Amino acid sequence: KYTGMDRFECRQALVEDFEKAGVVDHIEEHLHQVGHSERTGVIVEPYLSKQWFVKMKPLAEEVLKNQQIPDQKISFVPERFEHTFTQWLENIEDWCISRQLWWGHRIPAWTSETTGELYVGTKAPEGSDWKQDEDVLDTWFSSALWPFSTFGWPEDTADLERYYPTNTLVTGYDIIFFWVARMAFQARYCTDNRPFRDVLIHGLIRDRQGRKMSKSLGNGVDPMDVIAEKGADALRFFLTTNSAPGMDLRYDETKVDAAWNFINKIWNASRYVLMQLEPGEVYSIDPESLSASDQWIMNRFNRTLAEVEKNMDKYEFAIAGNVLQNFVWNDFCSWYIELSKTDKSRNTSAVLLEVMKKSILLLSPYMPFVTDTIWEALPGTAGSINTAEWPASFKFQSDPELEREMDLVLQIVQSVRELKAEYRMKPSAPIVIFVQDETGHPVTLSSKAAGALDGLCHARLSDHEPEGECATRTLGTFVLSAGLSELVNVSEEKARLQREMERLEKEIMRGEKMLSNPGFTSKAPAAKVAAETQKLENYRTEFTLAKEQFAKLDKIQTKK
Known part of the structure; x- marks a missing residue:
């Protein structure tokens, strides 16, 4: 009876038939969420249909078994996310891999229109009466092939030999089971290997209140807008130095501004260094002519380099970036550049140049654009900073x-x-x-x-x-x-303090007179009376301090 009816008409007809049959006790409204298509606004309904599945248990067991083998294990940073990975594999369900979309890899299955026979294989069957399944593979099925298919697999290519398995995958904790786990078992099945050694998990970017960015809340931030206003390097430095592995990050525009200010500091420092150099001259450090400040900044750089490398090896990019910022801003810009203004020797210029170069190389992963521009402007560099070697520590006899x-x-x-x-x-x-x-x-x-x-x-x-x-x-x-x-100039300071005490005496007299007036204390708002009382106390304290300071100066003058 209901075959071919519109779903909404069918429901109405069904209710009417129930009522006629006398099986309806009562009908009441129930408020609940109904899914709607994002594109068309049509209500989304469950629909039973035949789908393609992958039997997951044997694949998951292979990955779990290899997680016990050190040179086959996939390690997670932070380590706690390995539990998420393992738990999902231990409780695996068969995976529905077919999707009814207009794009994607077609399911490699064909049905004979004559006999109804089903064929699955890597190549289409011979004959003209075979029709390929119209479904496509789940996106995660296709992307799970990425670690090895990008290097030419299934062919034994040079790239596959050199780069596979890869060192590190960087991804968010919300797709560990969607993507990471599926890459793991596909790689194990197809290549008998792990797809990567480490998985570095980052958090999500949230708004300043800690809420997830969404269209409905209207709290999203378009990175292209930030880049247009602050620059890509400022946004990149903020993102890499304000979050720890596995932890969410709150977007804060003031911190992006701080990153921009740091970049501006680096830019100005590079301009100063260039101003100390003679065009066409070749500068090299003479270890025998190092000043105290030269040795100090070179030692500081060596310690900074060691700290940066140690933290980068542990994927602690935020710590490494903050260590680097402290060195560049405080040690190099605030101190050594100031010290260099008192020592205009050729060796100091050489140290300035070398510390600038090495610092720029360390900063390059955090802010590639400005560092590349500065690098190409510095003498003794060739080509882009992206082709330069990682800096080495300074070699000299330290005191x-x-x-x-x-x-x-x-x-x-x-x-x-x-x-x-x-x-x-x-x-x-x-x-x-x-x-x-x-x-x-x-x-x-x-x-x-x-x-x-x-x-x-x-x-x-x-x-x-x-x-x-x-x-x-x-x-x-x-x-x-x-x-x-x-x-201090005792006479001048005593005269200043005398004027200050006279001003404070007038303020104290004014305050005392006001607060002793019942007309003010009874009629004025309590907050106003409290404020005037506090002012009077502050004036009295300031007067006492000024008087004590005056007495000290008076003693100094008397002794002289």
């Missing part, structure tokens, strides 16, 4: 004591700059400081380290403690002291 001295010098420079800023002292003004170790003995520096100290902050070490009131800073186990008379 550990000199390096320790330089580390202390940089701490001293930082503290002296802070003191000068605090006491409104000109950065270029000379200052005498005293530094003592944990035993109380004065610290002395070699001439090379002392020269760097003078060049960066115009400071000179004294061998005795300053007299009178001092400003101090702790530098780990060391203590730095500077006499207040070194830091």
Whole structure:
């Protein structure tokens, strides 16, 4: 009766027949989700039909067996995802591989239109009455052939011999069973080998609130828009340095901006290096003429290189990238480039160039476009950075004591700059400081380290403690002291403090008068009264500090 009817008409007719038969107790509405076609908007219904399947148990067992053999095992990074892989294979179901689509690999099956005989094979059967099945293979079936089919399999090609199995597959945790497992058993069946040695699992990119990006939420980010505004390198550096293996990443535009700023820093550093070089000159480092700062930056690079390589070998690209950023931004740009301005020797120029080259090579995987542009602009390079060799460490006779001295010098420079800023002292003004170790003995520096100290902050070490009131800073186990008379012009600072105390006295009087007025305290909002009370307390504290500072300066002036 219902054969050939429209599904919706059929349902209505069926309900009517039930009611006529008296078998309907009641009808009620039920709210539920109904799948719709993304393209046509038509309701998607279950439909029984004949499909092609692959018997999975024997294939999965082969992979599981080989997971116990070290040189055949597929390793996962992070290791916890191996459980997902294994669990799926242990609980495998037969795989429906046929799809009713207009594209894809056709199912290699033919039916005789005369006899109804079925034929499955790699080549079409002879004769004209054979019709090939119209279904195509599941996408994952086709893509599971990728590791070896791309190298020419089933032919024994040179590429297959050289590159297969591959080293590493990089993929997301959401397709371990869709793709990784299927590549594993297809490779085992077709080539009697594993398709790759390691599987590096990355997370998904989510929005700032941690939600998965979707059309319905409207929270998706088009990478092409980000690239148009910030550049591909900025987006790439953000993605590679803000996520750990297997962990989701929250998209944060401010961090993309930070990556852009870092790239800008590298660009400016390369421009500075080029400005220190004479056109057409060939620069090479003379190991016998290295300054303290030269040795320091070369040692820093060697340690950075070792740290980067160690973490890259473990697929910890975020850690490696952050180590590299710290070296380039802080050690090279913030310190060594500043140090180089006090030493215009040819050897310093050579060190600048070599550290720049090696740093650019390490950065290349993270930001290929800007590094390639800089690389081709640097003297002594040939062609694209993509054809260059991975950098080697610097080879020279390192002086550990000199390096320790330089580390202390940089701490001293930082503290002296802070003191000068605090006491409104000109950065270029000379200052005498005293530094003592944990035993109380004065610290002395070699001439090379002392020269760097003078060049960066115009400071000179004294061998005795300053007299009178001092400003101090702790530098780990060391203590730095500077006499207040070194830091300030006593007369000018006393005059400034006098003006400041007069201003604060007026503010205190105003505040006290306001808060002692019942008309204000009873009528003004509580928040306003609280704010004025807090202001008064702050003014009193500032006045006390200014008065104490004035007294210290007064003592210094009296002693003089």
